[in-house]
Amino acid sequence: MSIDRNPGMALDxxxxxxxxxxxxxxxxxxxxxxxxxxxxxxxxxxxxxxxIQVIDLTTLGGDDTxxxxxxxxxxARNPIRADLADALGITSLGLTTGAVCxxxxxxxxxxxxxxxxxxxxAAVSAGFPAGLNPLDLRIEEIRRSVAAGAREIDIVISRRxxxxxxxxALYDETRAFREACGTAHLKTIxxxxxxxxxxxxxxxxxxxxxxxxxxxxxxxxxxTVNATLPVSLVMVRAIRAYxxxxxxxxxxxxxxxxxxxxxxxxxxxxxxxxxxxxxxSPTLFRIGASSLLADIExxxxxxxxxxxxxxxxxxxx
Numbered sequence: 001m002s003i004d005r006n007p008g009m010a011l012d013x014x015x016x017x018x019x020x021x022x023x024x025x026x027x028x029x030x031x032x033x034x035x036x037x038x039x040x041x042x043x044x045x046x047x048x049x050x051x052i053q054v055i056d057l058t059t060l061g062g063d064d065t066x067x068x069x070x071x072x073x074x075x076a077r078n079p080i081r082a083d084l085a086d087a088l089g090i091t092s093l094g095l096t097t098g099a100v101c102x103x104x105x106x107x108x109x110x111x112x113x114x115x116x117x118x119x120x121x122a123a124v125s126a127g128f129p130a131g132l133n134p135l136d137l138r139i140e141e142i143r144r145s146v147a148a149g150a151r152e153i154d155i156v157i158s159r160r161x162x163x164x165x166x167x168x169a170l171y172d173e174t175r176a177f178r179e180a181c182g183t184a185h186l187k188t189i190x191x192x193x194x195x196x197x198x199x200x201x202x203x204x205x206x207x208x209x210x211x212x213x214x215x216x217x218x219x220x221x222x223x224t225v226n227a228t229l230p231v232s233l234v235m236v237r238a239i240r241a242y243x244x245x246x247x248x249x250x251x252x253x254x255x256x257x258x259x260x261x262x263x264x265x266x267x268x269x270x271x272x273x274x275x276x277x278x279x280x281s282p283t284l285f286r287i288g289a290s291s292l293l294a295d296i297e298x299x300x301x302x303x304x305x306x307x308x309x310x311x312x313x314x315x316x317x
Contacts, residue, residue: 003283005185006248008178008212011171015245016206021198021234030229034266036273044265045303048296049090051264052079055293056122056253056286058101060221066109069102073113076100080297087304097293098282099152103128104145111149122187123148126155126177129191129220135173142180153181156189156220162204163196170204174211187215187253187286190235193225198234205238215251221288226256229266236274252279255288261299264292 039047057076059069076097085091101122102110110121123145127133133141142153155177161170178186188208192201205216216235219226232254239250252275254267264287271279279285302308 003249003251006209006212006214006246006250008175009210009246011168011207011210013167016167016203019199019202019206021202023198023230026198026230026233030233033229033233033270033273037269039265039269041303045088045300047265047268048261048300049088049095050280051261051268051287051296052095052293053098054280054282054285054287055079055097056099056101056255056288057097057293058221058255058288058290059106060101060103060124060128060290064103064106066106069100069106069109070113072102073100073110073119075293076114076119077117079293080300084297084300084304088300098286101152101154101288104141104148104150107145107148107150120151121149122152122154123150124154124156124189124220126153128154128156128189129222131156131158131191135176139176139180142177146180146182146184150184152185152187153177154187154189154217156191157204157208159191159194162190162200167203167207170207171211174208174213178212185214186212187217187251188213189217189220189255191220191223192218192227192231192235193223198230201231201234202238205235206242209238209242209248209250213250215253215286217253217255217286217288219254219256219288221256223256227254227258227267229270232267232270233274236270236279240275249278249284251284251286253286253288258287258289259291259295261292261296264296 059072096119099120099122100110104123107123125142125145126138190204195201271285
């Protein structure tokens with residue numbers, strides 16, 4: 001399914017300034033989400049398969065090499081063992097992860113390893129993870145990643161613009177990133193753990209969408225606090241409000257600290273409850289993770305056999 005890209009809109013500072021977030025109401029709603037749906041047996045297996053399809057399989061280590069990126073891409077092509085796929089009856093689906101996410105230096109290796117598939121390569125860019133490089137260098141890094149074959153660009157915003165309320169600067173910067181992406185999709189990382197308040201999270205979400213972001217993303221995975229359900233709820237409510245006003249659909253990506261199949265189910269439930277079934281596809285929802293897939297594979301094996309295998313049987317790289 002193809003989703004029209006978010007064209008963005010003129011900066012509306014009145015909308016931004018009038019925004020309010022009730023923290024207690026957000027936390028209360030978020031606390032109820034995991035218990036709102038009971039997903040068991042074959043339904044749980046189906047939801048976990050869907051979770052695999054929306055994973056941005058990620059490696060962002062200083063010790064990344066072309067070899068471990070190729071191994072990650074091989075896992076993205078075949079995310080669960082063939083015997084499990086056969087037993088689940090999904091071999092014919094051509095099951096893959098949603099994308100492979102790497103640093104710019106590893107884009108070419110990932111593109112080559114994924115040749116012949118529809119799996120996009122996502123590059124973290126724009127001075128990731130701090131976002132403090134000079135603007136011209138951040139824009140050039142985006143252009144180079146796109147030229148190397150990245151079809152998605154995950155940029156990190158300048159948190160100082162949010163913390164100082166410089167919304168025009170955040171809008172202009174994000175708009176420049178969107179233009180540098182060309183046909184590649186732009187995912188804006190808010191680094192929500194460093195934005196101080198939920199109101200700031202909501203307002204930063206609006207600004208990035210106004211500037212044309214195709215996705216808004218919680219975290220770099222490098223902050224002390226990464227994806228949480230309350231923060232995610234605030235961001236998806238901003239997506240809902242933006243769609244209501246503009247008609248444009250914007251995707252959502254939680255990242256950082258999502259390691260278990262149970263967490264994946266919690267976030268799928270959030271998307272279904274708040275935005276509907278359309279946001280349960282990789283065109284509008286991704287989970288940034290490096291170790292999550294291994295636990296999902298273990299849970300699927302338990303569903304089929306009644307026993308858990310050792311974690312070393314499900315290597316990521």
